[in-house]
Amino acid sequence: MLAKCYGGTINGVEASTVEIEVYSVCGTSSFAIVGLPDTAVKEAKDRVSTALKNSGYSSKEEYAVTVNLAPADVRKEGPIYDLPIAICLLKATKRLNTEKLAEYAMVGELALSGEVRRVKGILPIVMEMRRIGKRAILVPESNAEEASVVTGIDVIPVRTLREAAMYLSGEIKIEPRFTDLADLVEAARESGDDFADVKGQETVRRAMELAVAGGHNMLMIGSPGAGKTMLARRIPSILPPMSVEEALEVSKIHSVAGAEKGGGSFVTQRPFRAPHHTVSAIGLLGGGSHPVPGEVSLAHRGVLFLDEFAEFPRQALEVLRQPLEDGHVGVSRAAAACDYPSRFMLVAAMNPCPCGYLGDPTHECRCTQRQILKYQQRVSGPLLDRIDIQVGVNAVPVKDLTGLPSGEPSSAVRERVMAARRIQTERYRGMRGVLTNADAKSRDLNDICKLTAKAAEEIRKTLERLNLSARAYDRVLRVARTSADLRGDDNVTESDIMDASGYRMLDMKFWA
Numbered sequence: 001m002l003a004k005c006y007g008g009t010i011n012g013v014e015a016s017t018v019e020i021e022v023y024s025v026c027g028t029s030s031f032a033i034v035g036l037p038d039t040a041v042k043e044a045k046d047r048v049s050t051a052l053k054n055s056g057y058s059s060k061e062e063y064a065v066t067v068n069l070a071p072a073d074v075r076k077e078g079p080i081y082d083l084p085i086a087i088c089l090l091k092a093t094k095r096l097n098t099e100k101l102a103e104y105a106m107v108g109e110l111a112l113s114g115e116v117r118r119v120k121g122i123l124p125i126v127m128e129m130r131r132i133g134k135r136a137i138l139v140p141e142s143n144a145e146e147a148s149v150v151t152g153i154d155v156i157p158v159r160t161l162r163e164a165a166m167y168l169s170g171e172i173k174i175e176p177r178f179t180d181l182a183d184l185v186e187a188a189r190e191s192g193d194d195f196a197d198v199k200g201q202e203t204v205r206r207a208m209e210l211a212v213a214g215g216h217n218m219l220m221i222g223s224p225g226a227g228k229t230m231l232a233r234r235i236p237s238i239l240p241p242m243s244v245e246e247a248l249e250v251s252k253i254h255s256v257a258g259a260e261k262g263g264g265s266f267v268t269q270r271p272f273r274a275p276h277h278t279v280s281a282i283g284l285l286g287g288g289s290h291p292v293p294g295e296v297s298l299a300h301r302g303v304l305f306l307d308e309f310a311e312f313p314r315q316a317l318e319v320l321r322q323p324l325e326d327g328h329v330g331v332s333r334a335a336a337a338c339d340y341p342s343r344f345m346l347v348a349a350m351n352p353c354p355c356g357y358l359g360d361p362t363h364e365c366r367c368t369q370r371q372i373l374k375y376q377q378r379v380s381g382p383l384l385d386r387i388d389i390q391v392g393v394n395a396v397p398v399k400d401l402t403g404l405p406s407g408e409p410s411s412a413v414r415e416r417v418m419a420a421r422r423i424q425t426e427r428y429r430g431m432r433g434v435l436t437n438a439d440a441k442s443r444d445l446n447d448i449c450k451l452t453a454k455a456a457e458e459i460r461k462t463l464e465r466l467n468l469s470a471r472a473y474d475r476v477l478r479v480a481r482t483s484a485d486l487r488g489d490d491n492v493t494e495s496d497i498m499d500a501s502g503y504r505m506l507d508m509k510f511w512a
Helices: 044-054 081-094 122-131 140-147 161-168 181-187 204-214 228-232 244-255 280-287 313-316 323-328 369-376 381-387 410-427 442-448 453-466 471-489 494-502 507-508
Strands: 002-011 014-026 030-034 065-068 105-106 136-140 154-158 220-222 303-306 328-332 337-341 345-350 388-391
Touching: 002 122, 002 136, 014 081, 014 122, 030 044, 044 065, 044 081, 065 081, 081 161, 105 323, 122 140, 122 244, 122 337, 136 161, 136 244, 140 154, 154 161, 161 204, 204 220, 204 228, 204 303, 204 345, 204 388, 204 471, 228 345, 228 381, 280 313, 323 381, 328 453, 369 471, 410 471, 442 471, 453 471, 453 494, 471 494
Parallel strands: 002 105, 030 065, 105 136, 136 154, 220 345, 220 388, 303 345
Antiparallel strands: 002 014, 014 065, 328 337
């Protein structure tokens, strides 16, 4: 007898439909799985057989079973087909009485006891099943909250194989799970330490506000203990809240990445990823023999913080160049070609030299000129060219800390950032993939940045003084546009150009 239901497979951050067909006949006991399965899928025959016995579905008869996962030319990976294979097998051997199995989709890994375990990539699979018109999808209980944000399809949480079979046969009822996505995003609160705890550092605070308001990349250079990491860790407290569309987009990436990479649940706040400086190029970019998203994609619509920037492997830093420019990562392997979104804000921090005290007024630098040059050249010119805001961080003298007043709270800064983002949202309405000034296309800058006469003269002087590349020139214009947005001005003035070009001075000071 033939039985069929539906599941999904992941390619990048999107899912495609897989038809699970099971055919059985009485005879010599055998179990074959076809349809380009990987090792984990092939091992399903042992998990499924044992789970059926331990769930009370033993059979005195022997069956020759063939499982086909269609389309046959798409590679199937992981244990997500255990549950649909087991249910179809019950139907094909007449141990499950239901006539509507083809209306359902299901995913889930089976334990030997019959328990249904959590799987990766549940969110894009549920969205794909809704697209093809399935009435309901059976998912593991531990995946239900994440899956239930998708409307238009019933999400049925199941804890065991027996519970799933009883639901499909009508023996028990399980209420569909539903989670209001808009309520989740609305309920999210800003996180991170507050800028009110920071004393002094007005220049860096201003640079961070500018960077967050326009989504610009930022590099901080300063001596050990100057406060670079402390300031960066407070960026989440001034990030604007995500929209529902952004939350869904980010959550799909984390769902595909799975719990081992910090994903697997619905994301309601902008990501803040801070990988260790020993991370590999694949860890940052994504990929591997079985491609998964890397840190640049897990930081999509959020912040990627790279502390000790110059200590990262050179190869790992160089792979950042294309994602910073294009906003996505293309990973090509023999088995698959995947595309992962990676529109993130890069925040980096580093020392100016190996000992860390070059230019420090209270400590003497012990490095030779050769050592300093070699250290600084770990960050290449092309990568530095893609960093919009470069700022020096000077330590606040300890004797001054007690006398300085507390800084402006994050809530006040966040309000200004949100006001600037609202202006940008209106400006780029209808432009696909453009949400902030940092995303703006070069061809649109002349229309976006309406320069006053003095501003046009100032940008000409800046080009001559700093000898900027065409890319750096465009980035100066984008930062100047953000400076004007923070003031609520339609025109980019001379002060905005001076503000933006002032954050390119490290090009000359350290790398000239």
